[in-house]
Amino acid sequence: MLIIDWKPRFDGGVPARQSGRMGRKDRPIERPAVQADPIFAPTVDRLKATLGVDRGMLLPWLHAVQAEFGYIDDRIVPVVADALNLSRADVHGVVTFYHDFRRQPAGRHVVRLCRAESCQARGGKAIERAAVQKLGVAMGNTRADGQVSLEPVYCLGLCATGPNALVDGMPVSRIDAARLDRLIDQVNA
Amino acid sequence: MTRVFISRDMASVALGADEVARAFVDAGVEVVRTGSRGLFRIEPLVEVEVPDGRTGYGPVGPEDVSAVLAGTHPNRLGDVEAMPFFVGQQRFTFARCGVIDPLDMDAYAAQGGWVGLDAARAMVPAEVVAVVRDSGLRGRGGAGFPTGIKWQTVLAAPGPEKFIVCNADEGDSGTFADRLLMEGDPFCLIEGMAIAGHAVGADYGYVYIRSEYPFAVATMRDAISRSADRVAPFRLEVRVGAGAYVCGEETALLDSIEGRRGQVRAKPPLPAIKGLFGKPTVINNVLSLAAAPFILSHGASAYADVGFGRSRGTMPIQIAGNVRNGGLYEVGFGVTLGELVNGIGGGTESGRPVRAVQVGGPLGAYFPPSMFHLPFDYEAFAAAGGLIGHAGLTVFDDTVDMAGMARFAMEFCAAESCGKCTPCRIGSTRGVETVDRIIAGDRIDENLEILRDLCDTMKFGSLCALGGFTPYPVLSALEHFPEDFGGVSAFATAAE
Numbered sequence: 001m002l003i004i005d006w007k008p009r010f011d012g013g014v015p016a017r018q019s020g021r022m023g024r025k026d027r028p029i030e031r032p033a034v035q036a037d038p039i040f041a042p043t044v045d046r047l048k049a050t051l052g053v054d055r056g057m058l059l060p061w062l063h064a065v066q067a068e069f070g071y072i073d074d075r076i077v078p079v080v081a082d083a084l085n086l087s088r089a090d091v092h093g094v095v096t097f098y099h100d101f102r103r104q105p106a107g108r109h110v111v112r113l114c115r116a117e118s119c120q121a122r123g124g125k126a127i128e129r130a131a132v133q134k135l136g137v138a139m140g141n142t143r144a145d146g147q148v149s150l151e152p153v154y155c156l157g158l159c160a161t162g163p164n165a166l167v168d169g170m171p172v173s174r175i176d177a178a179r180l181d182r183l184i185d186q187v188n189a
Numbered sequence: 190m191t192r193v194f195i196s197r198d199m200a201s202v203a204l205g206a207d208e209v210a211r212a213f214v215d216a217g218v219e220v221v222r223t224g225s226r227g228l229f230r231i232e233p234l235v236e237v238e239v240p241d242g243r244t245g246y247g248p249v250g251p252e253d254v255s256a257v258l259a260g261t262h263p264n265r266l267g268d269v270e271a272m273p274f275f276v277g278q279q280r281f282t283f284a285r286c287g288v289i290d291p292l293d294m295d296a297y298a299a300q301g302g303w304v305g306l307d308a309a310r311a312m313v314p315a316e317v318v319a320v321v322r323d324s325g326l327r328g329r330g331g332a333g334f335p336t337g338i339k340w341q342t343v344l345a346a347p348g349p350e351k352f353i354v355c356n357a358d359e360g361d362s363g364t365f366a367d368r369l370l371m372e373g374d375p376f377c378l379i380e381g382m383a384i385a386g387h388a389v390g391a392d393y394g395y396v397y398i399r400s401e402y403p404f405a406v407a408t409m410r411d412a413i414s415r416s417a418d419r420v421a422p423f424r425l426e427v428r429v430g431a432g433a434y435v436c437g438e439e440t441a442l443l444d445s446i447e448g449r450r451g452q453v454r455a456k457p458p459l460p461a462i463k464g465l466f467g468k469p470t471v472i473n474n475v476l477s478l479a480a481a482p483f484i485l486s487h488g489a490s491a492y493a494d495v496g497f498g499r500s501r502g503t504m505p506i507q508i509a510g511n512v513r514n515g516g517l518y519e520v521g522f523g524v525t526l527g528e529l530v531n532g533i534g535g536g537t538e539s540g541r542p543v544r545a546v547q548v549g550g551p552l553g554a555y556f557p558p559s560m561f562h563l564p565f566d567y568e569a570f571a572a573a574g575g576l577i578g579h580a581g582l583t584v585f586d587d588t589v590d591m592a593g594m595a596r597f598a599m600e601f602c603a604a605e606s607c608g609k610c611t612p613c614r615i616g617s618t619r620g621v622e623t624v625d626r627i628i629a630g631d632r633i634d635e636n637l638e639i640l641r642d643l644c645d646t647m648k649f650g651s652l653c654a655l656g657g658f659t660p661y662p663v664l665s666a667l668e669h670f671p672e673d674f675g676g677v678s679a680f681a682t683a684a685e
């Protein structure tokens with residue numbers, strides 16, 4: 001009964017079941033109370049009003065946070081957890097499970113290049129090699145100057161006209177050497 | 190004033206349709222943006238309205254406006270529907286896709302929209318379920334489970350609250366039919382979900398769309414708000430995935446909607462009994478739900494009369510990869526693989542010989558041309574060691590390295606595993622390493638044996654089809670293309 005009623009709130013009062021590990025019963029875990037970082041407060045207030053605080057809304061919340069800040073800052077995780085009445089571990093677990101959620105800011109431009117089978121059948125691997133070389137960034141990374149991130153994506157549903165990419169959210173098909181060059185000029189500009 | 194029709198589908202836009210549309214608008218022409226008809230070789234396609242129909246030109250660029258309007262453009266196609274790629278199709282589900290403005294409610298109604306929903310609502314729920322059962326419709330998401338039986342289970346499940354969930358995660362490479370329909374005829378899916386809602390007693394639905402489909406998300410959201418009154422009291426909303434392939438698995442998808450990591454649940458309980466938020470839930474693929482309006486408006490037998498063996502009705506087949514006429518081809522089951530690849534698909538785009546076709550996405554088997562006699566049918570493909578899955582075909586020419594493709598299958602499984610079972614989580618990583626050793630020529634026979642053994646463990650020790658079916662592409666590549674795995678090994682032949 002107690003356990004069912006127990007809600008993970010980080011107010012310092014740690015239930016007995018949660019105290020320490022392996023016999024260190026007398027030492028409560030330090031958990032600071034959630035202090036909404038002022039930069040996140042307006043967003044969180046807005047999301048509470050627009051999306052509500054149902055736990056089922058966690059993905060929409062995270063998408064909205066990422067849309068606003070460009071990534072999901074570790075410092076907003078406890079704030080979101082608090083708003084939705086979840087544990088930080090819950091929210092952290094979700095953020096890290098899904099490939100879309102980034103924990104670091106992306107480059108100013110994002111090139112998501114398709115790596116899946118149909119694009120491979122149309123020369124995708126060679127385009128990937130050329131993109132890595134010409135952009136000067138490894139797959140899955142952001143270039144040191146912060147200008148561009150190159151990310152893998154597994155199928156964009158454009159499989160008859162690959163190799164394909166999403167460049168800053170816009171789809172590009174039939175990428176050959178010439179189109180790649182244009183695309184690179186665009187993200188370097 | 191002249192009217193032209195130009196697709197706003199993501200594939201058409203990726204090929205430049207927006208620039209073309211803008212050029213026509215700038216020239217003072219009325220432009221209607223439609224979905225795509227589904228033949229990408231002719232995109233961007235412009236269809237000019239003429240007294241007796243439409244005249245197509247494609248592909249065209251923004252510089253071609255005057256030549257198209259003058260009728261002198263060399264890429265004149267005439268009546269697009271009369272092209273060989275289209276005359277052979279049986280467009281039950283995709284009848285309106287590429288023809289109408291996808292968000293035009295009047296055009297939808299004028300082209301037979303809502304007839305199925307009205308017919309369903311004139312029946313009691315059990316009758317609707319019976320019609321769907323009699324149509325022989327099987328789930329188009331991959332497993333081919335009879336839709337009518339699923340609906341019957343949810344109808345019979347007690348409880349005041351039930352849900353309809355549409356699986357629009359479409360993660361398989363080589364597939365795009367769900368996307369095409371959501372962008373090209375969203376009301377059809379909404380109507381199908383409302384029919385399902387009436388059939389099982391659910392008044393709320395979710396459409397779970399992968400984040401890689403931003404156009405589909407926007408179109409569905411718009412269409413849902415436009416049609417809210419028409420489908421009331423049924424209500425629905427879009428949820429957007431976050432780049433996890435495994436969330437296409439139905440129970441992982443439910444967890445994702447609930448705001449959790451997309452981890453596969455053990456079954457039972459079936460989602461039909463205990464699904465979303467623990468409530469009885471119909472979860473169906475986009476194409477399964479979108480087939481319902483046709484079935485309800487034309488009757489079960491109109492659908493069931495088409496098909497092959499126990500695979501009834503039509504399948505929107507997606508021809509992709511290195512192929513000349515890539516696109517969506519909706520036709521009754523039974524057409525052979527060779528007809529699809531060489532006949533309709535026109536062979537490879539590169540002009541080189543076809544070497545392999547992967548059928549059914551990343552968990553599907555690779556077939557060589559010697560198996561092109563296979564009829565497109567759930568049972569025939571299962572018997573041949575494969576699956577039709579969501580009916581995507583990925584064509585490869587003779588430059589493909591099949592050991593590389595086997596490696597990719599393992600790599601993909603490792604990247605996308607939900608982590609619940611060891612054979613899938615760890616086995617796939619071991620699989621990549623083993624294939625690497627084979628490619629490097631390191632103790633080939635021994636490593637082939639390890640690879641087969643590993644595939645066996647994954648097949649029988651995995652909770653869901655991600656770990657369980659990854660062996661299909663790996664073993665089929667090994668079986669049909671042994672020469673790519675360090676030559677025809679004496680051991681590999683002996684082990685058959």
Ligand SMILES: Cc1cc2nc3c(=O)[nH]c(=O)nc-3n(C[C@H](O)[C@H](O)[C@H](O)COP(=O)(O)O)c2cc1C
Pocket residue numbers: 327328329330331332333334336356357358359360361434435436437438439440472473474475477478653654655
């Ligand atoms: C790893 C994995 C991925 C899947 N991906 C999808 C998908 O993207 N779309 C889909 O409709 N079904 C997918 N499925 C199948 C679903 O689990 C489920 O069978 C389907 O949604 C049921 O709907 P249907 O009966 O209409 O086919 C996937 C299954 C697995 C194991």
Ligand code: SF4
Pocket residue numbers: 435453605606607608609610611613614651652653654655656657
């Ligand atoms: S087979 Fe893989 S994806 Fe499926 S439940 Fe097991 S670990 Fe998760």
Ligand code: FES
Pocket residue numbers: 114115116117118119120154155156157158159162164362363364
């Ligand atoms: S495989 Fe690249 S878009 Fe589908």
